[in-house]
Amino acid sequence: GNSVTQMEGPVTLSEEAFLTINCTYTATGYPSLFWYVQYPGEGLQLLLKATKADDKGSNKGFEATYRKETTSFHLEKGSVQVSDSAVYFCAPIYNQGGKLIFGQGTELSVKP
Amino acid sequence: DTGVSQDPRHKITKRGQNVTFRCDPISEHNRLYWYRQTLGQGPEFLTYFQNEAQLEKSRLLSDRFSAERPKGSFSTLEIQRTEQGDSAMYLCASSFSGTRGETQYFGPGTRLLVL
Numbered sequence: 001g002n003s004v005t006q007m008e009g010p011v012t013l014s015e016e017a018f019l020t021i022n023c024t025y026t027a028t029g030y031p032s033l034f035w036y037v038q039y040p041g042e043g044l045q046l047l048l049k050a051t052k053a054d055d056k057g058s059n060k061g062f063e064a065t066y067r068k069e070t071t072s073f074h075l076e077k078g079s080v081q082v083s084d085s086a087v088y089f090c091a092p093i094y095n096q097g098g099k100l101i102f103g104q105g106t107e108l109s110v111k112p
Numbered sequence: 113d114t115g116v117s118q119d120p121r122h123k124i125t126k127r128g129q130n131v132t133f134r135c136d137p138i139s140e141h142n143r144l145y146w147y148r149q150t151l152g153q154g155p156e157f158l159t160y161f162q163n164e165a166q167l168e169k170s171r172l173l174s175d176r177f178s179a180e181r182p183k184g185s186f187s188t189l190e191i192q193r194t195e196q197g198d199s200a201m202y203l204c205a206s207s208f209s210g211t212r213g214e215t216q217y218f219g220p221g222t223r224l225l226v227l
Contacts, residue, residue: 018195028165032213044155044203044218051213089154093213099145099168102154 002026006090006103013080013110021075021106023064023090031092033066033073034055034100039086042046047075080110116219120203124225125194132190133222137206142222145216146179146185147203148172155203161187162209194226 005084007022025031035057045079048057055066081104087107091100117136125131138145143162147155159169163184172195173179176194181187191198201223205216 034215035220036218044205045221046134046215046217092152097202099157099160099170100155102147102156104152105154 001091002028002094002101004090004092004101004103006088006106009087009105009107011106011108013108013112014035015082015112016079017110019075019077019080019084019108021088021090021108023073023075023103024071025073025090025092025101027071029094030068031094033064034071034093035062035064035075036089036091036100037086038089039103042091045073078084080108082110082112084108085110118202118208118219118222121220122221122223127194127196129194130190130192131194131224132185132188133202133204134188135204135206135219135223136186136199137204138208138217140205141208141217142184143207143209143214143216144181145205145207146187146189146203148162149201149203149221150191150199158189171185187222191224194224196226198223198225 004025032051034049035046037047048059050057050066057063087105090103145160146158149155161181176192201221203221204219207216
């Protein structure tokens with residue numbers, strides 16, 4: 001079946017460091033791609049999304065580009081803050097209106 | 113605009129008991145999803161509704177699990193004869209159908225502990 005693979009965590013960075021969290025998905029079909037974030041003690045929130053090849057989703061300084069040729073949707077941020085400490089989930093949807101398929105999540109810890 | 117709400121937020125029960133969770137979606141959303149998340153893992157899909165019709169069920173949803181959305185608004189998820197392996201966070205999400213890339217909005221979850 002369809003699946004997604006995320007970079008394993010935890011990832012520990014210093015404030016203002018550059019962040020990349022890798023995400024690759026299985027190439028069956030043409031999914032829409034999402035990044036969700038889960039802050040400590042809170043529910044899942046949409047961070048950004050992209051629906052077609054070469055689209056770039058962006059929000060709160062985070063970006064991810066839909067790369068069909070490499071089946072990837074890596075999350076990047078140029079300068080992380082302590083407040084970005086959270087668990088990040090990559091999730092494609094393969095059928096419109098269907099289920100999100102979540103990766104295992106990548107925990108990010110940003111130190112001052 | 114209120115978000116997705118879930119009740120209760122926490123539930124502790126003894127093995128063998130039945131439990132029921134409720135989810136109230138965002139009011140104009142016609143799709144409603146249930147997921148389960150165990151510690152250190154990403155959420156796993158359980159089932160989803162479009163209006164009152166249950167359109168897909170995961171193989172994870174054993175016959176002890178049943179979900180309903182009788183009037184196409186709120187939904188309930190019932191677990192009968194709970195087992196310790198059912199301990200998890202149960203998440204509800206809703207969306208409005210129509211466009212590619214429709215966003216699912218999640219509730220805060222119900223954390224279940226089976227003793």
